[in-house]
Amino acid sequence: MKNIFKNTTLIAGLLFLSASLSLTSCNRSDDEADDLPQEELSDVLLKVTDASTGTSVVYDYQVNSTTNPNVKLVDGHTYNVEVMFKNGDEDATQEIKDAVDEHFLVYNFPNSDITLTRTDDPGFVRGDGNHVGIKTKWVVNTAIKNTSAPAQLVLTLYHEPVTVSEASSVSGNGVVYGTHTGGETDAQANYNIIN
Numbered sequence: 001m002k003n004i005f006k007n008t009t010l011i012a013g014l015l016f017l018s019a020s021l022s023l024t025s026c027n028r029s030d031d032e033a034d035d036l037p038q039e040e041l042s043d044v045l046l047k048v049t050d051a052s053t054g055t056s057v058v059y060d061y062q063v064n065s066t067t068n069p070n071v072k073l074v075d076g077h078t079y080n081v082e083v084m085f086k087n088g089d090e091d092a093t094q095e096i097k098d099a100v101d102e103h104f105l106v107y108n109f110p111n112s113d114i115t116l117t118r119t120d121d122p123g124f125v126r127g128d129g130n131h132v133g134i135k136t137k138w139v140v141n142t143a144i145k146n147t148s149a150p151a152q153l154v155l156t157l158y159h160e161p162v163t164v165s166e167a168s169s170v171s172g173n174g175v176v177y178g179t180h181t182g183g184e185t186d187a188q189a190n191y192n193i194i195n
Contacts (some may be wrong), residue, residue, distance in 0.1 A: 043086040050079040057063035061189035105133030106178035111151040113141040151193035
């Protein structure tokens with residue numbers, strides 16, 4: 001009889017624990033069109049087009065890769081840059097457009113002097129008037145400010161930020177374009193900047 005009571009108590013305890021965990025698990029949204037979890041993104045691509053020559057190069061950051069793509073930039077040049085998100089062979093960029101008010105990109109150039117302007121199409125402008133940052137224009141003043149340190153772009157896609165701003169701020173030896181409060185990281189991609 002004692003074993004039956006112990007087993008019943010154990011089963012009841014496990015059921016309670018299971019129910020507790022399911023109630024506290026994170027669900028960012030009930031609308032599947034609004035979800036773009038990082039584990040579903042396989043690639044973050046930068047299409048970099050030199051404005052003077054029209055030459056385009058696509059740099060593919062593979063999520064969870066141990067190496068970063070080398071983005072070649074020439075001092076004094078202007079580039080039109082477009083970000084694309086993929087899940088395997090499938091383009092996931094449309095999912096951001098479908099939930100444009102729930103996304104925002106922050107560009108961090110820790111060792112570069114690059115002036116960035118957001119040039120998004122109307123479909124990538126949030127209801128608050130801020131551009132998501134899928135398309136940008138970069139004026140490269142100095143691609144690598146300190147040659148003894150690596151120059152990079154750290155590109156972060158935020159999901160459901162509470163507030164966003166396109167404003168820039170100086171950070172160490174570089175500039176960060178975009179600020180946010182709250183939300184979660186949908187993707188972060190790192191690119192090396194070379195001359």
